[in-house]
Amino acid sequence: MKTTGGSDAQKRAAGESAAEAVEDGTVVGLGTGSTAAHAIRAVGRAVDAGLDARGIPTSFQSRELAREVGVPLTTLEEADGVDLAIDGADQFSGPHLVKGGGAAHAREKIVDAAADRLLVVADPSKAADRLDRPVPVEVLPDARTTVADEIRALGGTPTLRRAERKDGPVVTDNGNLVLDCDFGEIDAPATLAADLSQLPGAVEHGLFVGMADEIHVGTDDGADVRRF
Template sequence: MKTTGGSDEAKRRAGESAAALVESGTTVGLGTGSTAAHAIRRLGERVAAGAEIVGVPTSFQSRELAREVGIPIRTLDEVDGIDLAIDGADQVAAFDLVKGGGAAHAREKVIDSFAERFVVVVDPSKQVDVLSHPVPVEVLPDAHTTIARAVRDAGGDPTLRRAERKDGPVVTDNGNLLLDCEFGEITDAAALARTLAAVPGVVEHGLFVDMADEIHVGTAEGVTVSER
């Protein structure tokens, strides 16, 4: 369930602001989504100008865009580390995030957590005081019914994400299904993250708690940056 809102100009400002942090010789985690795409395109321009940048994509989408703009790409197994990860979010409250609108949050969480520095790029429509966006939960296909019951027991309302322009559910790059779980206002994101992670059959949930190092918010006037 992709989120909408925010101007393309604001997204571009945020993405390019984060891309400006990347130095030649850097290995970069390449996030998924429309705002992260602006960062990838700018990094492609840097590579074309002679910068030595290696990208580690978080999804099929980001991998294809990186190839299109000429960024050399590697898998996580092929690099010794990630210097900086740039990724978007569906909702941001302080330094806690909900991600997974692009169905890539399992790989995003691995790469973003592995990075020395995790920079989030968003437009103002994604900022809130308290997280309330439905939490995407990637699940093993055979377990989606039992996991849905566990989500209801935890106070959530799960919905199997359906594909657009095709019959059936969304299938992730990992071959799994997605439950979008509505919890209302999430006043204790860390506790909910622990609850979801403990359910057998859950591959990964979309709560990124206390992971971000910087938040770059693109606006009509420029970019505001929040750092830890």
Template sequence: MKQQGGTDDAKRRAGESAADTVSDGAVVGLGTGSTAAYAIRELGRRVDSGLDIRGIPTSHGARRLAREVGIPLTTLAEATPDVAIDGADQVAGFELIKGGGAAHAREKLVDSAAERFLVVVDETKLAEPLDAAVPVEVLPDAVPVVERELAALGGTPELRAAERKDGPVVTDNGNLVVDCAFGAIADAEALAADLSALPGVVEHGLFVGLADEIHVGGDAVDVRR
């Protein structure tokens, strides 16, 4: 597993690189997390300079930041995203693990709806193969059952605890998150299908077959297509 936590400069370069591809009139999916936040701030600066876009946020945090920087908002009911810009917790090729911010259900909905999905990460998020724990959003009553099923799939599940309150993390959708370690993931597509088939699972953090570009921030930006 790669070391976690890239530099702010690397994250900023990746976020701004993706934001710079957005054209006038676009509907933009606005991702969650520290690197996506740089993209949102850059889009806000461009809106202030006259860029005409509308944003569809993937979380309460993304919505709050978008409003703060002046990006007009819309919804999936009103518009289809032309492009989505979102971060990732780990990237191997074009396969992703997301959900560190517990927003992966909404993120996957918006990112998959977009005509183009741009991933923004710093170099520390690159891995081969994926080996981070996979976040799984679960209906609260289903947690014990899902944990048993995850173990049967060869995983080690752990209910995610909140850091600033007693009890578990609660998602924007009112569900709980089980982080499940599988070690090195040899077949992300097959595992994604297995996780999606479990009753009680709302969504999981494996994003397979969705990304169109990876903007990797370092001393410069490496754009992978």
């Protein structure tokens, strides 16, 4: 369930804008997705030019890219805090996000929540007056059916995410499955987030309520930075 829309130039502008916040001595969370990838590459170029920074990747994808571009890596256990995280979003409305198009939202939420600041990078197509994208819910394989029933009871329509170019479902880096849950327009994100968090067998959901400190929206002329 990867999102489309927005030009590569807009994504690059957003990612590079957020990467400018990474200073000497920074520990930075490295998000997942095509827009966050531009930020990782920009941090890599800065490190190559002499910047002292370390990254905490949120997925296999972001870890491999960080290694490729030369960003030194650390972990939440090893680091003395996370100064900021740079992460993408499938949709945003104010400081509220829907994430999980890359099935990395569980690890992303752990790192993003640990960071002193969360800088979201996005192209203009991700903006919305109200969140209405399906919410990804990572579930234990044995709990897929029971969680799906609970999602329906909450008014959602769950769909097991299928893998592309291979048979079977998407399997997360944690070895779990993903249900994409359509609730239509989400009038009360905090309430829905709390309900989803209480479901037995649900590992994590893709609602990031009030977590964004800044959203860097890439444009054809640079980036529009929205602060909350």
